[in-house]
Amino acid sequence: MCAAALRLTYDRPATDWESESLPIGNGFEGASVFGGIDRETLVLSEKTLWTGGPGGSESYRHGTWSTSPLPVLGALRDELTRTPVLEPADVAARLGEPKAGYGASQVFARVDLVTGHDPRRVTDYRRGLDLRSALADVSYRLDDTGFRREVFASNPARVIAARFTTDRKAGMHLRLAVSTADNRTKRLSVDDTGITLTGALHDNGMRYKLALRVQTIGGTTTPHADALTVTAAEEIVLVLAFGTDYALTFPTFRGELDDTDSRVHAALAAGYDQLRQQHLGDYRSLFDRFDLELEAADRADRPAARTTDWALAHYQPGDIELETLAVQYGRYLLISSSRPGALPAHLQGLWNSSTNPPWSCDYHVNINLQMNYWPARATGLAETEQPYHDFTHFLATTTGPLVARQLGAAGWAVLLATTPFGYAGVIEYATSFWFVEAAAWMAHDVAEAVRSTGDEQLLTDIARPVIAGAAAFWLDFLVADPDGSLVVSPSYSPEHGGFTAGAAMSQQIVRAVLTDAVELLDPSDDLVGRARAALDRLDPGLRIGGWGQLQEWKLDLDDPLDHHRHVSQLFALYPGDALDATGVPDELRARLHAAVAVSLDARGDDGPGWCQAWRAALRARLGDAEAAHRAVGRLVGDNLLPNLWGNHPPFQIDANFGLTAAVVEMLVRSHERWCGRDGQATVRLLPALPSAWPSGHVRGIRTRCGDVVDLTWRDGQVAAVDVTADHPHRLTLSGAGLPATTADVAPTRPFTWSAVR
Ligand code: FUC
Numbered sequence: 001m002c003a004a005a006l007r008l009t010y011d012r013p014a015t016d017w018e019s020e021s022l023p024i025g026n027g028f029e030g031a032s033v034f035g036g037i038d039r040e041t042l043v044l045s046e047k048t049l050w051t052g053g054p055g056g057s058e059s060y061r062h063g064t065w066s067t068s069p070l071p072v073l074g075a076l077r078d079e080l081t082r083t084p085v086l087e088p089a090d091v092a093a094r095l096g097e098p099k100a101g102y103g104a105s106q107v108f109a110r111v112d113l114v115t116g117h118d119p120r121r122v123t124d125y126r127r128g129l130d131l132r133s134a135l136a137d138v139s140y141r142l143d144d145t146g147f148r149r150e151v152f153a154s155n156p157a158r159v160i161a162a163r164f165t166t167d168r169k170a171g172m173h174l175r176l177a178v179s180t181a182d183n184r185t186k187r188l189s190v191d192d193t194g195i196t197l198t199g200a201l202h203d204n205g206m207r208y209k210l211a212l213r214v215q216t217i218g219g220t221t222t223p224h225a226d227a228l229t230v231t232a233a234e235e236i237v238l239v240l241a242f243g244t245d246y247a248l249t250f251p252t253f254r255g256e257l258d259d260t261d262s263r264v265h266a267a268l269a270a271g272y273d274q275l276r277q278q279h280l281g282d283y284r285s286l287f288d289r290f291d292l293e294l295e296a297a298d299r300a301d302r303p304a305a306r307t308t309d310w311a312l313a314h315y316q317p318g319d320i321e322l323e324t325l326a327v328q329y330g331r332y333l334l335i336s337s338s339r340p341g342a343l344p345a346h347l348q349g350l351w352n353s354s355t356n357p358p359w360s361c362d363y364h365v366n367i368n369l370q371m372n373y374w375p376a377r378a379t380g381l382a383e384t385e386q387p388y389h390d391f392t393h394f395l396a397t398t399t400g401p402l403v404a405r406q407l408g409a410a411g412w413a414v415l416l417a418t419t420p421f422g423y424a425g426v427i428e429y430a431t432s433f434w435f436v437e438a439a440a441w442m443a444h445d446v447a448e449a450v451r452s453t454g455d456e457q458l459l460t461d462i463a464r465p466v467i468a469g470a471a472a473f474w475l476d477f478l479v480a481d482p483d484g485s486l487v488v489s490p491s492y493s494p495e496h497g498g499f500t501a502g503a504a505m506s507q508q509i510v511r512a513v514l515t516d517a518v519e520l521l522d523p524s525d526d527l528v529g530r531a532r533a534a535l536d537r538l539d540p541g542l543r544i545g546g547w548g549q550l551q552e553w554k555l556d557l558d559d560p561l562d563h564h565r566h567v568s569q570l571f572a573l574y575p576g577d578a579l580d581a582t583g584v585p586d587e588l589r590a591r592l593h594a595a596v597a598v599s600l601d602a603r604g605d606d607g608p609g610w611c612q613a614w615r616a617a618l619r620a621r622l623g624d625a626e627a628a629h630r631a632v633g634r635l636v637g638d639n640l641l642p643n644l645w646g647n648h649p650p651f652q653i654d655a656n657f658g659l660t661a662a663v664v665e666m667l668v669r670s671h672e673r674w675c676g677r678d679g680q681a682t683v684r685l686l687p688a689l690p691s692a693w694p695s696g697h698v699r700g701i702r703t704r705c706g707d708v709v710d711l712t713w714r715d716g717q718v719a720a721v722d723v724t725a726d727h728p729h730r731l732t733l734s735g736a737g738l739p740a741t742t743a744d745v746a747p748t749r750p751f752t753w754s755a756v757r
Contacts, residue, residue, distance in 0.1 A: 005321070006328050008308045008644060009128040010035070013138075017043055017353040018651050019641040020309075022129040022136050024160070026153040027339025027387075029108075029242055030350045031160050033151050035127035035138040040113040040149065042160070044210070045105075045351045047343040048246035051183070051203035052103015053253055053421030060101035062251070062399045063415075063423035065406050069095055073407065076490045076499070077479060084555055085498035088430040091490065096428030103419060105352045105361035107181055108242055109197060109210050113164075114175040117142050131325070131332045134283045135276075145171055154279040155339055159267045161275050164236040170218050174236055177227040178212060181355050190223040194264075210242035211260040213268055239267045239275075246420065248343070248391075250398035253421050286335050289380030290700035292327055292663075294320040294693045309642040317633030318692035323663075326636050329644050330375055330660030333653060334384045338372070343420055344387040345372045349653040358650050363391075363418045365425075365438035366494040367566070370445060371610055371654040374575060374617075374661030377452055380700045380708075385449060389462050392442040396466040399424040400439055404473045411473030412466075413439045434492040434499070436477070437506050440513035443470035447516035452704050454677050454727060463520055468527055471517035474510050475530050478538070481554075485539040493552050493568045502554035505568035507541025512576055514538065519676070542572060542579070542592060549602060550595040558599070565607040567614065570596055574617045577671040593622055605630070609639035609646040613658025620665035620688040628666050629690035635659050666690070668711065670703035677727060681705035685718050685735025705729060707745065713737075720754040 014020030014034040021032035021043065034041040054060050072094045079086060117140075125140040139148040151162040166172045178197050180186060185199040194213035200206060214221060219233025230236055243258025267275055298318050302311075311322050337349035346361045347368060363369045369388070376385040399422040400412025407413060415425025416435045427433045443466040449455070450463045478486040479501070487502030488510060497503075517531040543551040549558050552569040572578040572592075579592045600618060607615070616631035639647045639655055646655025669687040673680075683703050699710045706727060712720040717737030725731070728746035733753075743751045 006131040006325060007128050008131070008325070008329075009126060010307050010309055010642075011125055013037060013125075013127065014643070018645070020643055022127070022643055023333070023336065023349070023351045023645070024129070024134065024136050024151060024153040025336035025350050026155040026158060026160075027335070027337060027384075028158060028342045028350075029160065030153055030336060031151065032351055032353065033127075033136045035136075037117050037119040037122050037125065037140060038115055040115070040138070042111040042113075042151070042162075043353045044108040044111065044160075044240070044242060045353075046108045046242060046244070047105070047346065047350050048244045048420055049106045049108055049201070049206065049208055050103045050246070050420050051106060051201055051206075052101045052419065053204055053423075054251060055206075055254075056101040056103060056204040058101040062402060062421070063100075063102075063418070063426050064399070064402045065097055065426050066100075069406055070408050073490075077501075080489055080499070080501045081482060085500055085557070086490070087498060088492070091499045092428050092430035092433055096430070096433045097426050099427045102360065102362075102423060102427070103203065103421070104355070105346065105357055106183070106201065106355055107353050108208065109178055109180040111212065111240070112175075112177045112179070113238075114177070115147075116173060116175075117147070131328050132284070132287065133280055134287070134332065134336065147172070152276065152279050153336065154267070154275055154282070156278050156282050157267045157270070157275055158241060158263050159275075160240040161267065161272060162238045163272050166234065169234055170232040172219070172230070172233045172236060174230045174233070175227050176212065176214065176230070176238070178210060183355055184208070188226060190225070190228050192221045192223050192228070195228055206254075207245040207257050208242070209244075209257055209260050210240065211264045212238060212240045213264045214238055215268055215272075237272045239264050241267075248394055248420070250394075250422065283335065286381055286383065287331060290331065291698070292324050293697045294324055295695040296320045297692050297694050308644065312636075312640060312642055312644070315637045317629060317637065320693065322636060323632065326640065326644060326656075327660050327663045330656045331379050331381060333656050334372070334376060334381055337653070338384040338387050340383055340386040342387050344369060344391050345653065347652050347654070358648075358652070359417070360419070364416065365414060365418060365442060366416055366432065366435040367614070368610065368652070368654045370441055370575065371613065371658045371661075373445065373657070375657050375664065377449065378664045378702055379660060380702055382449070382453060382702075388442075389446050389449065389458065392446055392466050393462045395422050396439065396443070396469045398422050400469065404469075407436070407477060409473045409476035411439075411469040411471065411476070413473050413477075432495045434490065435494055437488065437509040440470045440474060440509045443467045444509065444512045444516055447513075447520055450520060451676060452702075452706055454706060459520065464522065467513065467516045468521055468525065470513045471521075471527050471531050474514060475527070475534055478510065478534065480537075481539065484537070486534055486537045487539050487554065494566045496564045496566050496568070497553065497557065500553050500555060500557075502539050502541065503568070504541040504543070504550070504552050504554070505571045507539050507554075508572045508576055508578060511535065511538055511540060511578065540578070541569070544591060544595045548595055548598040550592065550599045560602045562602070563604040563606055565611040567599065567603055567618070570599065570618055574614070574621045574665070577674065580621070580672045582673045597622055597624070600627075605634060608648040609635055609652060609655025610648070610658055612639055613655050613662050616662035617658065617665045620662060621669070623688055625666065625688040625690040628662065628688045629692055632659065632662065664701055667698050668701045668703065668709050670705060670707075674704055677705055677729060680730045680732060681707065682732045683707065683709065683723070683734075685709075685711055685721060685733065685738060686713055686716070689713065689716055689736075691716075705731075707731065718753075718755070720756075721751070723751040725750065
């Protein structure tokens with residue numbers, strides 16, 4: 001068995017931010033570490049520094065329409081009863097509006113730490129990122145002297161800390177400088193303890209502040225106009241804190257300027273060793289909840305000391321070291337980019353080096369934000385999901401209702417994409433702007449978290465309000481199709497096709513949230529009865545078409561030669577569960593599964609990183625292990641950058657998170673016949689185990705019911721399994737090599753089975 005090293009390692013410094021720098025983060029702030037020899041560069045990122053929003057250069061309406069969309073909406077609905085497919089460009093021209101004040105995530109700053117070391121005199125260079133400790137490190141020898149540095153982002157202290165050490169007394173010099181982009185005012189002050197940078201964005205006046213403080217053992221610290229130099233030191237410690245005056249408060253989105261000074265002072269007072277210990281304790285308490293060890297089928301002769309970029313360049317599916325590393329990297333990135341109290345992870349997690357990043361580093365809510373959180377609970381990281389739920393609640397109670405009201409409905413809605421200012425989504429991109437189901441999908445994700453954790457506070461504080469709002473919207477907004485069924489109209493299958501009534505994904509998502517309303521709202525809430533009645537009439541969005549495919553639209557419009565990246569009609573299989581839910585007869589389920597396979601086969605293998613992750617998870621749910629592993633292989637082989645960031649291209653982090661989630665689906669399945677925590681949990685072990693992973697061990701997969709599974713398998717058969725329950729319930733377990741088992745489990749009564757007695 002391979003005890004996974006879980007380290008990204010390189011023998012050269014990074015020169016390119018996107019593909020080579022190594023990310024660290026505390027959920028709020030982060031840095032990309034370059035590991036240069038003559039200069040270390042840290043590109044600093046933080047999730048709140050955005051242009052746009054209130055106070056921005058463009059007049060801001062919170063992403064709502066400037067004039068009522070209702071007349072156009074009525075006309076479109078009417079037209080759709082006569083002309084079943086409308087052109088996206090026409091609809092967008094009538095129903096869309098140019099983005100106003102959308103803004104973009106802004107790089108925070110850059111720290112340059114100049115050592116003056118001549119790279120030509122350097123040997124034994126190594127830099128890396130250790131996923132078990134969340135420490136980035138660099139080491140090399142300059143002539144006969146060793147130099148080492150370590151950088152990490154502490155969540156408990158909310159700082160970034162670095163330590164430069166050398167084995168030669170008084171051997172270190174460092175010039176420290178901080179710079180930032182030109183689209184803001186800047187005031188730099190330097191004294192012999194450090195550097196402070198403050199200013200405000202020209203665009204919206206958002207204030208920012210960065211405090212960098214230095215502590216040395218030995219040496220002299222000298223301030224200059226734009227830099228600080230340290231000479232002849234034995235050890236140099238840097239502590240950095242930075243933030244803005246952004247606040248998640250509607251409608252101003254401003255509060256106090258971040259108190260960077262007190263964090264930096266507290267961190268320095270604690271001292272580096274204690275800061276590091278505290279960081280390790282905090283990080284490991286999350287990361288260590290899950291482990292994966294795979295044994296390779298091919299036993300390929302791979303060099304022992306290979307670097308990560310070498311391994312990636314020579315990757316062959318079944319390279320278990322790299323595959324395991326990629327799975328755990330998704331968890332590392334989630335812990336690093338999403339912690340309670342912060343904004344959710346955006347399209348690049350929290351890392352951004354630009355003033356104009358791809359898609360603004362926003363929150364696309366037609367799959368990307370949702371995918372970011374697919375691995376959270378299943379791999380023991382429920383806490384990381386909290387920012388997503390909090391943000392959902394914020395939208396549901398601030399800007400979401402504005403859009404819903406404009407659409408003539410109660411509750412809340414958002415369209416394709418949103419921002420830290422809760423942009424409600426009105427834009428004009430013909431091929432994507434209309435995704436009015438986003439709120440329901442986000443609300444459904446909170447419902448799923450409640451079902452799987454039994455968290456009463458989450459239920460009352462967040463789930464009920466967001467589900468009630470999303471359901472109320474749909475109860476008003478659904479229309480009756482000529483056949484009498486209730487449908488979404490107009491409806492647009494994400495980024496694909498024409499406008500119709502009742503696209504499959506629209507119907508499936510609305511069904512999911514109305515079901516959530518029935519199951520999770522207070523039974524006395526009148527929405528429950530209304531939701532139940534609507535469900536009886538709702539078109540389910542599940543149809544098998546003329547060539548055996550699962551239809552993407554209510555009409556049989558699918559083209560077998562179409563290779564579009566989105567496979568939205570398959571929502572009901574993953575991340576949804578309608579195809580495998582209690583009540584779906586086996587024969588129908590088998591036919592629907594076969595239709596999904598036909599659709600997936602037809603769509604082909606092309607697509608960006610996130611799309612490979614989705615395909616891998618879908619194939620896993622179909623039980624097609626080899627196809628799932630091929631999709632994992634495409635993702636790792638073709639859609640990871642040398643620093644293992646997911647590549648759309650460009651860098652987009654959902655692929656990292658989706659990959660982790662998909663691999664969990666291959667190893668443990670727990671959504672089938674699922675009817676809540678009090679019902680019977682059905683867990684299938686190794687439902688899609690590829691031949692490339694014949695033996696292995698996984699610890700800490702959390703099932704949908706809240707059970708924690710530790711599983712060992714040999715030659716494709718379950719060898720041992722332990723299930724720890726967090727509440728009493730009945731568990732039915734199956735898996736190759738395991739006798740069919742039903743057991744009553746409880747926190748004090750785990751289930752244990754081993755092939756060896
Ligand atoms: C969705 C996808 C694109 C991209 C964008 C950020 O709209 O269709 O491929 O991932 O989000």
